Structure formats: structure tokens, C-alpha cells
Amino acid sequence: SGSNFSTITVCRELHEMGFHVSHSQITRLYSRFTSLDKGENGTLSREDFQRIPELAINPLGDRIINAFFPEGEDQVNFRGFMRTLAHFRPIEDNEKNKDPTASEPLNSRTNKLLFAFQLYDLDRDDKISRDELLQVLRMMVGVNISDEQLGSIADRTIQEADQNGDNSISFNEFIKVLEKVDVEQKMSIRFLH
Amino acid sequence: SGSFLLVYLYIFLVVFVGIGLPIEASAPAYQSHGTEGSHLTNITNTKKAFPVLAVNYEHVRKPFEIALWILLALLMKLGFHLIPRLSAVVPESCLLIVVGLLVGGLIKVIGEEPPVLDSQLFFLCLLPPIILDAGYFLPIRPFTENVGTILVFAVIGTLWNAFFMGGLLYALCQIESVGLSGVDLLACLLFGSIVSAVDPVAVLAVFEEIHINELVHILVFGESLLNDAVTVVLYNLFEEFSKVGTVTVLDVFLGVVCFFVVSLGGVLVGAIYGFLAAFTSRFTSHTRVIEPLFVFLYSYMAYLSSEMFHLSGIMALIACGVVMRPYVEANISHKSYTTIKYFLKMWSSVSETLIFIFLGVSTVAGPHAWNWTFVITTVILCLVSRVLGVIGLTFIINKFRIVKLTKKDQFIVAYGGLRGAIAFSLGYLLSNSHQMRNLFLTAIITVIFFTVFVQGMTIRPLVELLAVKKKKESKPSINEEIHTEFLDHLLTGVEGVCGHYGHYHWKEKLNRFNKTYVKRWLIAGENFKEPELIAFYRKMELKQAIMMVESGQLPSVLPSTISMQNIQPRAIPRVSKKREEEIRRILRANLQNNKQKMRSRSYSRHTLFDADEEDNVSEVRLRKTKMEMERRMSHYLTVPANRESPRPGVRRVRFESGLSV
Numbered sequence: 001s002g003s004n005f006s007t008i009t010v011c012r013e014l015h016e017m018g019f020h021v022s023h024s025q026i027t028r029l030y031s032r033f034t035s036l037d038k039g040e041n042g043t044l045s046r047e048d049f050q051r052i053p054e055l056a057i058n059p060l061g062d063r064i065i066n067a068f069f070p071e072g073e074d075q076v077n078f079r080g081f082m083r084t085l086a087h088f089r090p091i092e093d094n095e096k097n098k099d100p101t102a103s104e105p106l107n108s109r110t111n112k113l114l115f116a117f118q119l120y121d122l123d124r125d126d127k128i129s130r131d132e133l134l135q136v137l138r139m140m141v142g143v144n145i146s147d148e149q150l151g152s153i154a155d156r157t158i159q160e161a162d163q164n165g166d167n168s169i170s171f172n173e174f175i176k177v178l179e180k181v182d183v184e185q186k187m188s189i190r191f192l193h
Numbered sequence: 194s195g196s197f198l199l200v201y202l203y204i205f206l207v208v209f210v211g212i213g214l215p216i217e218a219s220a221p222a223y224q225s226h227g228t229e230g231s232h233l234t235n236i237t238n239t240k241k242a243f244p245v246l247a248v249n250y251e252h253v254r255k256p257f258e259i260a261l262w263i264l265l266a267l268l269m270k271l272g273f274h275l276i277p278r279l280s281a282v283v284p285e286s287c288l289l290i291v292v293g294l295l296v297g298g299l300i301k302v303i304g305e306e307p308p309v310l311d312s313q314l315f316f317l318c319l320l321p322p323i324i325l326d327a328g329y330f331l332p333i334r335p336f337t338e339n340v341g342t343i344l345v346f347a348v349i350g351t352l353w354n355a356f357f358m359g360g361l362l363y364a365l366c367q368i369e370s371v372g373l374s375g376v377d378l379l380a381c382l383l384f385g386s387i388v389s390a391v392d393p394v395a396v397l398a399v400f401e402e403i404h405i406n407e408l409v410h411i412l413v414f415g416e417s418l419l420n421d422a423v424t425v426v427l428y429n430l431f432e433e434f435s436k437v438g439t440v441t442v443l444d445v446f447l448g449v450v451c452f453f454v455v456s457l458g459g460v461l462v463g464a465i466y467g468f469l470a471a472f473t474s475r476f477t478s479h480t481r482v483i484e485p486l487f488v489f490l491y492s493y494m495a496y497l498s499s500e501m502f503h504l505s506g507i508m509a510l511i512a513c514g515v516v517m518r519p520y521v522e523a524n525i526s527h528k529s530y531t532t533i534k535y536f537l538k539m540w541s542s543v544s545e546t547l548i549f550i551f552l553g554v555s556t557v558a559g560p561h562a563w564n565w566t567f568v569i570t571t572v573i574l575c576l577v578s579r580v581l582g583v584i585g586l587t588f589i590i591n592k593f594r595i596v597k598l599t600k601k602d603q604f605i606v607a608y609g610g611l612r613g614a615i616a617f618s619l620g621y622l623l624s625n626s627h628q629m630r631n632l633f634l635t636a637i638i639t640v641i642f643f644t645v646f647v648q649g650m651t652i653r654p655l656v657e658l659l660a661v662k663k664k665k666e667s668k669p670s671i672n673e674e675i676h677t678e679f680l681d682h683l684l685t686g687v688e689g690v691c692g693h694y695g696h697y698h699w700k701e702k703l704n705r706f707n708k709t710y711v712k713r714w715l716i717a718g719e720n721f722k723e724p725e726l727i728a729f730y731r732k733m734e735l736k737q738a739i740m741m742v743e744s745g746q747l748p749s750v751l752p753s754t755i756s757m758q759n760i761q762p763r764a765i766p767r768v769s770k771k772r773e774e775e776i777r778r779i780l781r782a783n784l785q786n787n788k789q790k791m792r793s794r795s796y797s798r799h800t801l802f803d804a805d806e807e808d809n810v811s812e813v814r815l816r817k818t819k820m821e822m823e824r825r826m827s828h829y830l831t832v833p834a835n836r837e838s839p840r841p842g843v844r845r846v847r848f849e850s851g852l853s854v
Contacts, residue, residue, distance in 0.1 A: 032691060049690070052689050052690060053689070054685065054686060054689025054698070055689050055690065058682055058685060058686045059682055060679070060682045060683055060686060064683060064686040064687065085687070085690070085691065088684070088687055090595045116676070116679070116683065119679075119683065120679075136679065137675070137726075140675075140678060140682065140726065141724040141726055142724060145724070145727060149727070152730075153671065153675075153726075156671055156730070157671050157672055157675060160670060160671060160672050177670065177672040178672070178676055180665055180667050180673065181673060181676070181677060181680075184595070184596060185595050186677070186680050187683075188595045189684065189687060189688060189691065189695060190595060
């Protein structure tokens with residue numbers, strides 16, 4: 001299909017966003033984008049994502065799909081597609097010491113954690129409430145566990161993480177609780193190197 | 194002055210036991226006269242007084258000596274930790290070798306022949322417990338995340354070490370002035386392959402005390418375990434070849450094939466026994482007492498079976514432990530789990546102690562042939578080849594790693610490559626037809642001493658000096674568990690979006706396969722459906738409950754007790770002091786009751802089966818007590834009435850009674 005994007009243009013745009021990616025990467029991901037784009041109109045809709053088999057069986061499938069679409073929109077173009085994927089790029093050593101006044105790259109540890117946090121925090125009030133946590137737990141453990149049991153787990157989780165006593169997990173508490181987890185490794189896909 | 198007294202007592206013990214051993218060894222000389230004498234008296238038929246007290250040492254000699262050696266080893270270990278500040282400076286392995294040297298020296302002074310570390314004893318009795326302990330408790334997540342790096346270090350690193358050292362030593366032997374021109378290339382390569390392998394026992398002994406960060410620990414430790422296959426193949430290969438004298442291309446090719454057979458075969462044998470053990474544990478709910486034995490015996494059988502076929506026994510043990518652990522732990526009782534843990538720790542501790550002491554004794558005993566140039570060159574080459582190997586391999590590996598290895602990491606990996614008893618035992622196994630055997634043994638012992646003493650002692654201050662990241666002590670955290678699983682799902686999904694079949698994709702496939710097909714065969718009852726998260730949470734709560742009972746403490750602020758989990762924390766009103774006391778009394782009474790009953794009935798071996806039922810009964814009672822407590826508490830404290838009614842058709846798994854036995 002006569003591409004609406006020349007990969008060089010996209011490359012430059014992404015570089016400006018702080019997403020330093022090679023030509024081969026863009027080409028590969030662009031061909032993936034077009035293979036998903038059944039309507040061939042240069043954007044992906046939710047149905048296009050739902051057709052991916054791995055997402056269909058994934059407990060967090062719907063939330064992941066929503067993460068690609070900006071607020072209130074139903075279509076995502078290639079730039080938006082890449083922007084979301086940029087969070088999963090491995091952190092380069094030589095990027096760590098770059099210009100401190102520049103904005104943090106999308107794949108920094110904080111931004112990776114923020115991406116994960118926003119998947120929990122659907123109402124965007126900057127905290128994970130007990131209900132939001134329960135919803136995620138329910139999605140992960142399936143239907144066979146009783147509500148009380150899940151409630152106990154949710155309470156225990158909040159109790160462990162909550163430091164300011166507001167009975168929910170704020171972003172800072174979330175970061176603190178995951179400080180021993182190697183997020184740079186865990187939330188990186190080698191493919192996007 | 195108290196500690197000085199202890200030191201004196203301790204030295205006295207050492208001398209006493211150390212002398213006691215050779216005296217026992219010389220006892221048979223006395224005994225034979227005794228039996229001769231009684232023979233004569235029988236023939237002459239004179240009446241002899243009935244022997245009220247008689248000594249028959251021969252009867253118990255072997256077990257007596259074994260027990261005495263083990264006792265010596267353990268008393269040493271005990272003593273070290275009584276002497277203040279000693280164990281903080283010198284690692285235990287060094288002290289034990291020194292003790293071995295002393296004891297060996299004592300025995301020699303008396304005129305007896307000190308025993309040497311018999312390779313049979315070492316490989317069949319002393320090594321397996323250590324490896325099983327390591328394999329069963331292997332931290333799976335860091336291991337699988339770094340398995341590529343570990344394999345590169347283990348296989349390519351060891352090959353590099355062996356050939357580099359063997360080659361350069363051969364070149365050295367060619368020099369006239371050294372006086373070793375009789376040594377051919379194959380003998381040198383054989384020597385190189387023995388000395389090149391990093392030893393798991395030594396690494397465990399030293400690294401356990403320095404608490405280094407998880408990544409470096411798993412790299413060195415994993416390497417020491419997985420290089421066994423390479424060592425086995427190289428050793429057998431060069432042993433065969435040095436008898437024949439020549440080597441062809443076909444032989445080299447067969448060697449490579451042999452490597453794959455040895456390693457994969459070992460893993461396969463271990464996995465088979467692991468599945469057998471898991472399957473057996475599914476049916477042990479009525480015979481809880483023997484559960485730990487199944488774990489130990491199946492693992493040992495895996496080791497012996499693979500040794501029988503000249504496959505890698507160490508890899509079989511590791512594979513067995515890793516495969517059986519998730520299923521066995523879902524099936525066995527908590528007590529069996531504790532038993533397994535403590536028996537493994539106990540056996541591996543005793544083994545390690547004995548190994549180091551025997552190393553010391555063997556040094557005094559063994560035939561030595563000293564050649565300054567050869568030995569010194571060996572030590573230097575060991576260090577040099579290790580450093581070069583690590584730097585070179587890291588350079589290549591870092592191109593493929595997401596989290597790169599820093600220079601500090603590389604240094605510790607290189608410096609932590611200790612050699613130990615496996616190298617010694619392999620050297621000892623060399624048949625006497627090797628004219629260089631004694632020289633090799635001496636060189637091996639020197640390398641071991643150097644790495645254990647010099648590197649072992651200095652690694653701790655170096656770690657401090659370089660400010661290497663230490664291991665972060667962490668309690669199991671439900672947050673980490675939940676969020677890690679969350680991230681797993683997220684990453685699998687994103688990999689799916691990219692169309693990339695990476696690490697997460699295959700992990701997810703394995704998990705799914707495990708859940709649908711494997712678990713239902715290997716896990717007892719309905720437990721196979723339990724998601725991992727729930728199992729983790731249940732175990733965590735159980736551990737905490739047991740800890741609370743054992744320490745006799747009860748929380749002073751009610752809202753933070755674990756039994757309050759099913760009550761919404763938002764709406765707890767203040768409870769009057771009187772009610773608080775009442776609740777505490779009930780808790781204390783019920784839980785203490787169980788504890789006392791358990792203690793009073795478990796002393797006799799014959800009542801073990803009753804105690805086992807007590808196990809089930811008391812856990813049931815604990816369960817009931819918990820439910821009772823919660824019911825009462827929900828009377829005292831108002832529960833908000835906005836609980837959701839259970840969805841129709843949902844199978845209710847009662848968490849409170851979920852302490853499944």
C-alpha cells in the first residue's frame with residue numbers, strides 16, 4: 001500500500017520525541033502495523049487489535065488495547081502506535097547521562113512505571129483505589145475465587161503499600177513498592193532495541 | 194576472659210579428638226591378640242571367668258570412625274562461631290582447611306597414615322546433598338532471566354580456561370630448564386580441564402557470607418553448576434586420548450556430540466525423576482511423615498542413575514529439584530516442607546564442613562611432587578585466563594543483554610571463580626599410570642589453597658571497597674507478586690502487538706501448557722486449579738500466623754491483625770478495652786492449647802503416627818479457631834452491610850478454611 005508515511009519522516013518525528021530508533025526497527029514495526037490494519041486506511045481501530053490472538057487470551061487484553069488509544073479517540077495512527085511502544089524500549093547506557101534539562105525519555109524507569117500505573121488507574125485520579133485493584137485481581141485470577149478472598153488480598157496489598165493512610169496506592173507508593181524489582185529489565189522488549 | 198576459656202577448651206577438644214582418631218585406628222593390633230587368646234582357652238577347656246566387661250572395637254569400628262569424624266567436623270564449626278570476630282574476618286572454609294591440616298599433621302606425627310579424601314566417597318556421598326540443596330532452592334526467576342549468560346560463561350568460559358591453560362603449560366614444559374620435557378600435550382590439556390572448572394562448593398561457601406547482589410551471585414553460582422557437563426566431557430575425553438596418544442578430527446566431533454548427550458541427557462534424567470517425585474507426592478496425603486524421604490530419594494536416584502551412564506550428575510540433580518519443586522510444594526504439608534528445608538540445609542552443611550577438613554588432611558597425606566615453575570605458573574595462568582575469559586565473554590554478551598554487566602560485576606565474577614574439592618577429586622581419580630599424577634595433584638592443591646585462602650579472604654573487603662551492590666533483604670511482598678504478574682501479562686500482550694515471539698511469549702505458552710495439562714496430573718485434589726497468586730498469598734498468611742503464634746505476640750492495634758482481612762478496614766470503630774482483652778484471651782487460649790497438645794505427644798517415635806493425625810487435627814482446629822475468632826470479631830465490630838452477594842454459580846473457595854493440608 002502506498003504508504004502515507006515515509007519512514008524517514010516518522011524516524012525524524014520519533015527522534016524529536018526522544019525515541020531514538022533505527023530505520024530497520026521502524027520498517028519492521030511499520031510492516032506489522034500495516035498487516036494489522038485490515039481497513040487499509042492508515043489507522044488501527046480497536047477491532048484490529050482484538051484480532052490479535054495473544055491479546056484475546058490475555059487477561060489484561062482490553063486495558064492494553066485502550067492504552068494505545070488516546071483519550072476519547074477510536075483510531076490510532078502509526079505515530080501513536082510507536083509512541084506507546086516507545087515505553088518498552090530498553091534503556092541505553094549512553095542515554096542515561098544525556099542533557100538533564102531535556103525531558104525524560106519515554107522509556108525511563110519512571111515513565112515505564114507510570115505506564116503500568118495508568119493501566120491500573122482507569123479513572124486517572126492518580127491513585128489505585130481498592131476497587132480498581134479488585135478489578136485487576138479479578139481479571140488475573142479468573143472466576144473461581146470468591147469475592148471475600150480477593151477482598152482480603154486487596155486489603156492486604158493496600159495495607160502493605162499505603163504510607164499516607166488514604167487507603168489507596170499513589171504513584172509514589174507504587175514506585176516504592178517496586179523498588180526491588182528490576183523494572184528496566186522487566187519492562188523492556190529486546191525487539192525494540 | 195570467658196572467651197579465652199572457651200578458646201582453651203576448644204583447643205583441648207581439637208587435640209583430644211585429633212589424637213583419639215589414630216588411637217582408634219591402631220586399636221585392631223591390640224584386638225587380634227585378644228581373640229587369639231580366647232581360642233586357646235577354648236581348646237584347652239579350662240574354665241574362664243564369665244566376661245562381665247569386654248571390649249570389641251572391631252565390631253563398631255567403621256561407623257564409630259565415621260561418627261567421630263563428623264563429630265569433629267561439627268565441633269570445629271561450633272567452635273569457630275564461639276570465637277568472637279574470627280568468623281567475620283576469615284571465611285569458614287579457610288578455617289576448616291587449617292583444622293584439616295592440623296589434624297592431618299597430628300596423625301602423621303603419631304605415625305599413622307592420614308586418610309585421603311576418597312573420590313568415591315566424595316562423589317557419591319559428600320557432593321550430592323550440597324548440589325540438591327542448591328538445586329531445590331535455586332531462585333528460578335533470576336536463573337531463567339540470565340540463563341543465556343550463565344551458559345556462555347559455563348561452556349565457553351570453561352573451554353577457554355582449559356585450552357588456554359593446557360596449551361600454555363605445554364609450551365612451558367617444552368622449555369628445557371623446567372625439566373618437565375616428558376609431559377605431552379594431552380596430559381597438559383587433561384590437567385587444564387581439571388583445574389579450569391569453577392567449583393560450586395567453594396563458591397557457595399564463600400559467597401554465602403558476602404551477601405552480594407542477586408545478579409552476580411546467580412551468574413557465578415549458575416556457572417559453577419552448569420560447567421559440570423563440560424568438565425565431565427573434557428575429563429573423559431582427555432583421559433581416553435592420553436591412553437591412546439593421538440587424536441583425530443572424528444574424535445573431536447564425537448567429543449562435541451558427547452557434550453550435548455551428557456548435558457541434555459543429565460537434564461532429561463533429572464526431569465524424569467522430578468516428575469516421578471511430583472506424581473508420587475500427589476498421593477501422600479495419608480502418609481505425611483515420609484514425604485520428605487521421597488524428595489531426597491528420588492533426587493539421589495536421579496544423581497546415581499546419571500552417574501551410571503556417565504552423564505552429568507550435577508545437572509540431573511538440579512533439573513530434578515527444579516522440576517519437582519512447584520508440584521511437590523503444592524502437595525506436601527507445611528511441616529514436610531520445613532523438614533525438607535532443614536534436612537537439606539543440615540546435610541549440605543555437614544558435607545561442606547567434611548569436604549574442607551578432608552581437603553586439609555589430604556594435603557598432609559597425599560604424595561607430593563613439587564616443581565616451583567610448574568606450580569607457580571599454574572596459579573598465575575589460572576587467574577589470567579579467568580580474567581581474560583570473563584572480560585572477553587562479557588564484551589560479547591553485553592551486546593545481547595538488556596541490562597549490561599558493569600565492570601564491577603565483571604570483576605566479582607572473575608574474582609569469584611574459585612576452585613575446590615571437585616578439581617582435587619578428579620585429579621585423585623587419575624590412574625597411577627600418569628607419570629605426572631603427583632605433580633598435577635600438588636599443583637591442583639596449590640591452586641585450591643590460593644583461591645580459597647587468598648581470594649576467599651580478600652573478596653569481602655574488596656566488595657566493601659568497591660561498593661558493589663549487596664543483596665537487598667526483602668520479605669515476601671504481596672505487592673511485588675501481584676505487580677510482577679501484572680507486568681508479565683502486560684509484556685506478553687505488548688509482545689503480541691509487536692508480533693515478536695520473545696521471552697514473555699514462550700513463558701506464557703509454558704505456563705498455559707503447565708496449567709492445562711501438567712498440573713492436573715501432578716497436584717493432589719482440587720488444588721491444581723488454584724492460581725499461583727492465591728497460593729502465594731495463602732502461604733504468606735500461614736507463615737505469618739505461625740510466626741505470631743511462636744513468638745507469642747499479638748498485635749496491639751487490632752486493625753492490623755491478619756485475621757481482620759475480611760473486614761473492611763475503613764469502618765472499624767474503637768473497641769472498648771474490656772472487649773479487646775476478651776478477644777486476646779480467646780486467641781491466646783485457643784492457639785496455646787494446640788501448641789501444648791502438639792508438644793506433649795510428639796516425643797516418642799511410636800507416637801509419630803498419632804502426632805501426624807494431630808498434625809491434621811490441629812490444623813483443622815487452627816482453622817476452626819480462626820473462623821471462630823473472626824465470627825466473634827465480626828460481632829464486636831460492625832461490618833458494613835454493603836458486601837456483594839456471591840455471584841451465582843461461583844464455586845466458593847473459603848479462604849479462611851483454605852489452610853489445605
